[in-house]
Amino acid sequence: MTINCKGRLIDLSRPKIMGILNVTPDSFFDGGKYSAPESLLTHAATMLEQGATFIDLGAYSSRPNAAFVSETEELDRIIPIIELLLNAFPEIILSIDTFRSEVAKQCIEAGAALVNDISAGLLDPKMLETVGQLKVPYIMMHMRGTPQTMQQFTHYDNLGKDLLFYFSERLAQANAHGIHDIIIDPGFGFSKTLAQNYELMNHLELFNVLERPLLVGISRKSMIYKLLETTPQQALNGTTVLNTLALQKNANILRVHDVKAAMECLTIVNQLNA
Structure with missing residues (x-):
């Protein structure tokens, strides 16, 4: 189970860690924290040293009720950061968290390696065509509506079956556009x-039937801190519990804020499976 990132084959049969690097002022956990070049480079260096295979770069917060950001502003935020990171870390594998085809195109042309789309191509009719032309791996997530409206759409006849139908349809569309390296993200939250x-989470193994790598992103989300009646800042322990469970249910990539803790989960689960 491999994906091709700028000519490098990444083997996902052994799980990998994706570190989150937000350059948004309103991200739910680290909004505005990494706006200065020095802090961005320091944080990226730390995540790479701790074992992150990918760095996921986002310039538009997708938290519930997130503020709208124009395409121009998204590009103005993210392109200079790609150039900054690639200049400092030429071998870095950057994933671009965007649902806009033009942002994806310009970011890949600037040196990024993957596209991470929360809408699986449903928020931009040109996304799948663009990714197919770019010949890069594509992460497709399950979501209904937009970041501003998604929590209005939480009714399902059968959650697991509905998500499998969604991904089956989106995979068919992606394949029709020549996208072959596809990673599935169930869209927690x-x-x-x-x-x-x-x-x-309890039925995560359902997605094995799709025969695609599985990404799980639950880091410090409200499903943890609301259940535990705490805050995102105090949700690392709960994140670690769920990351461990996800690995035991065959997750291939963990998307996290805390790379060191996630790598420790990975080391322990690998030992259990040795």
């Missing part, structure tokens, strides 16, 4: 209630 998030 997106268009799902707290109870539905845990139902999804």
Whole structure:
């Protein structure tokens, strides 16, 4: 189970860690924290040293009720950061968290390696065509509506079956556009209630039937801190518990804020499976 990132084959049969690097002022956990070049470079260096295979770079917060950001502003935020990071770390594998095809195109042309789309191509009709032309790996996530409206769409006839149908349809569309390296993200926290998030985690192995790498992103999310009646800043322990469970249910990539803790989960689960 491999993906091709700028000519490098990444083997996902052994799980990998994706570190989160937000350059948004309103991200739910680290908004505005990494706006200065020095802090960005320091944080990226730390995540790489701790074992991150990928760095996921986002310039538009996708938290519930996030503020709208224009395409121009998104590009103005993210392109200089790509150039900064590649200049400092030429071998870095950058994933671009965007649902806009033009942002994806310009970021890949600037040197990024993957596209991470929260909408699986549904928020921009040109996304799948663009990714197919770019010949890069594509992470498709489950969401209904937009970041501003997604929590209005939490009714499912059968959560697991509905998500499998969604991904089957999106995979068919992606394949039709020549996209072959595809990673599935169930979209924890997106268009799902707290109870539905845990139902999804409890049946995560359902996605094995799709025969695609699985990305799990639950780092410090409200499904953890609301259940524990705490805050995102105090949600690392809960994140670690769920990351461990996700690995035991065959997650291939963990998308996290805390790379060191996630790598420790990975080391322990690998030892259990040795």
